[in-house]
Amino acid sequence: MSDTSPVKKKDDKGEVTASVASNSNDCSPGKRTHLDSDNEDQDKSDQDSSPSKSSVGDTPEKHKPSSDGCRTPSDSPPNKKKKSEEEEENTHAKLKKEKQEEERLKMQVLVSNFSEEQLNRYETYRRSAFPKAAIKRLMQSITGSSVSQNVVIAMSGISKVFVGEVVESALDVLEEWGDTGPLQPKHIREAVRRLKHMALIQTSKSKKVLFQ
Amino acid sequence: MAESEKEQGEQDEDEVEEDTPLEKKKKIFSKELRCMMYGFGDDQNPYTESVDLLEDLVIEYITEMTKKAMETGRAGRIQVEDIIFLIRKDPKKYSRVKELLLMSEELRKARKAFDEIKYATTK
Numbered sequence: 001m002s003d004t005s006p007v008k009k010k011d012d013k014g015e016v017t018a019s020v021a022s023n024s025n026d027c028s029p030g031k032r033t034h035l036d037s038d039n040e041d042q043d044k045s046d047q048d049s050s051p052s053k054s055s056v057g058d059t060p061e062k063h064k065p066s067s068d069g070c071r072t073p074s075d076s077p078p079n080k081k082k083k084s085e086e087e088e089e090n091t092h093a094k095l096k097k098e099k100q101e102e103e104r105l106k107m108q109v110l111v112s113n114f115s116e117e118q119l120n121r122y123e124t125y126r127r128s129a130f131p132k133a134a135i136k137r138l139m140q141s142i143t144g145s146s147v148s149q150n151v152v153i154a155m156s157g158i159s160k161v162f163v164g165e166v167v168e169s170a171l172d173v174l175e176e177w178g179d180t181g182p183l184q185p186k187h188i189r190e191a192v193r194r195l196k197h198m199a200l201i202q203t204s205k206s207k208k209v210l211f212q
Numbered sequence: 213m214a215e216s217e218k219e220q221g222e223q224d225e226d227e228v229e230e231d232t233p234l235e236k237k238k239k240i241f242s243k244e245l246r247c248m249m250y251g252f253g254d255d256q257n258p259y260t261e262s263v264d265l266l267e268d269l270v271i272e273y274i275t276e277m278t279k280k281a282m283e284t285g286r287a288g289r290i291q292v293e294d295i296i297f298l299i300r301k302d303p304k305k306y307s308r309v310k311e312l313l314l315m316s317e318e319l320r321k322a323r324k325a326f327d328e329i330k331y332a333t334t335k
Contacts, residue, residue: 121250121251121253122251124247124248124250124251125248125251125252126251127247127251128244128247128248128250128251129244129248130241130244130270131241131244134240134241135274138240138271138274138275139274139278139290142274142275142278142279143278143282143289143290145288145289147290148290148291148292150292150313150316151290151291151292151295153312153313153316154292154295154296154309154312154313155274155277155278155295157305157308157309157312158277158295158299158305158308158309159270159273159274160248161304161305161308162269162270162273162305163245163248163249163252163266163270164248164252165304166266166269167248167249167252167253167254167266168252168253171253171254181255182254182255182257182258182259182262183249183254183255183258183259183262184259184261184262185259185261185262185265188262188265188266188269189265192269199302202301
């Protein structure tokens with residue numbers, strides 16, 4: 001079931017190829033201010049199409065460096081303000097992308113060093129999901145009206161995160177109580193109690209103490 | 213909260229009293245939940261009682277969310293925005309929903325583009 005090369009595991013999310021996306025950040029530093037809006041648009045479109053292109057095989061990631069000659073900097077104040085805002089946005093977007101990039105590389109390195117058992121567990125973690133049909137049926141029986149596809153996608157995703165939170169908390173409880181082996185209902189119940197307690201504490205607005 | 217404790221109390225009673233043959237409530241998530249529990253760190257063969265309990269918890273969670281979503285925004289309907297609104301305080305779930313919706317949108321675009329290419333080439 002598991003691949004021999006875990007790094008290249010292709011799932012629906014297309015998170016495989018960090019090398020593909022890493023080429024998209026090549027721009028000559030000197031031309032950054034003029035290129036930025038052009039490159040950002042191209043970056044976005046490249047990122048949008050990269051999951052599909054990675055499955056097809058070709059990834060034309062290079063930007064057209066010749067498109068920068070058209071822009072001339074305008075010195076009038078309103079344009080200058082817009083430019084500086086754009087530049088700020090662009091630097092934010094670039095930082096975000098670089099962070100995502102780094103994140104992907106780290107994951108690659110981590111997964112490539114997994115033992116057999118860890119690989120198995122990771123694969124099960126990624127692949128397990130609630131059946132959309134069952135969720136849809138359940139929600140429609142509650143609402144009485146039909147439910148759109150996106151809603152089902154969102155709800156099944158949230159439920160999986162919920163299960164994850166409960167199981168992880170239950171594993172903490174298991175460790176605290178010094179038990180071993182598979183989780184027992186008492187651990188799960190304690191986990192749910194703790195999570196509800198935390199959620200209650202978090203949702204109530206914390207009052208800042210102004211004067212002591 | 214009191215309701216869920218009552219439910220669990222009733223469940224325990226049902227499991228103890230085995231005089232009459234139990235009509236087993238149909239479990240709809242058993243297989244998937246087992247895999248999920250293993251993926252999140254439990255044993256490879258989790259206890260059936262734990263899986264059952266978790267299934268009840270999940271169904272209760274979905275029911276609660278659905279009911280709340282029916283009340284927010286456009287009453288009587290569920291839209292994605294309602295769910296996102298309900299989730300906003302929980303960072304894990306919020307980011308996960310955003311990611312999922314983005315991905316599904318990208319996949320849709322990709323599929324559409326692929327189909328167009330296919331149509332163009334086979335024509």
